[in-house]
Amino acid sequence: MKSCGGAAHRVLVYHWGDFLAILPREFYRNDTVGTARRLLGKYLVRRYQGELLAGRITETEAYVGRCDKACHAYGYRKTARTAILFGEPGYAYLYLIYGMYCCLNFVTEDAGEPAAVLIRSLSPAAGLETISRLRFGVRPEELTPYRKKNFLNGPGKLCKGFSLTARDNGLDLTGDQLFVCDSPADAGLPVPPLPPAERICEGRRIGIDYAEEARDFPWRFWLEEA
DNA sequence: TTCAGGATGTACT
């Protein structure tokens, strides 16, 4: 029986005086579609120049190599780029897309089963000043309404705001540079006001029209105000 | 508010 990586399974890491309660590798070993759903509402935390940046995960997509033509490792196709998908779960898979942007994924399932969850959208939770500077080069109070609305609501956008690039490919999500928590408090961060009631929605994935029957798989999940 | 088009580098065929 696989565990689901709830609070009872969290791992405590001591680092520079902070106790970090991060999701363990076993959380990512579970089935990819379920893991994509379970990541909603959790907090992605990034250590950037000694500061912790955090965002609440609000949109994900599942990619499963054994049966999914949209997955880079479809049909167990192993290349230099996809090699990390074949390894142990709980590592970051980052790749350059359209020459300019990066996408952040979490490797899931046992070694030998190439699969991952794409993180598509975040709601900022900590480190707003730094995230705003990384994203647009300005302070939060200088953001136009358009930029506020489109702050971290896309895979390329959240990577830019969290300073994640293809160089970060392979980061261990159970380490202290990039990890996921149930609550910002688990990383020693203040807890922002609870969002209004939400429901989990599911639908087709974005930008994979080439993937034949797989383009209709309902493997995109997002949180919406109830 | 919506839409078209261009930017840009890597992986893979």
Place this chain on the structure above:
DNA sequence: GTACATCCTGAAC
């Protein structure tokens, strides 16, 4: 050579 799990700008409405 082609495709790509995207984003921004500017024009038109």
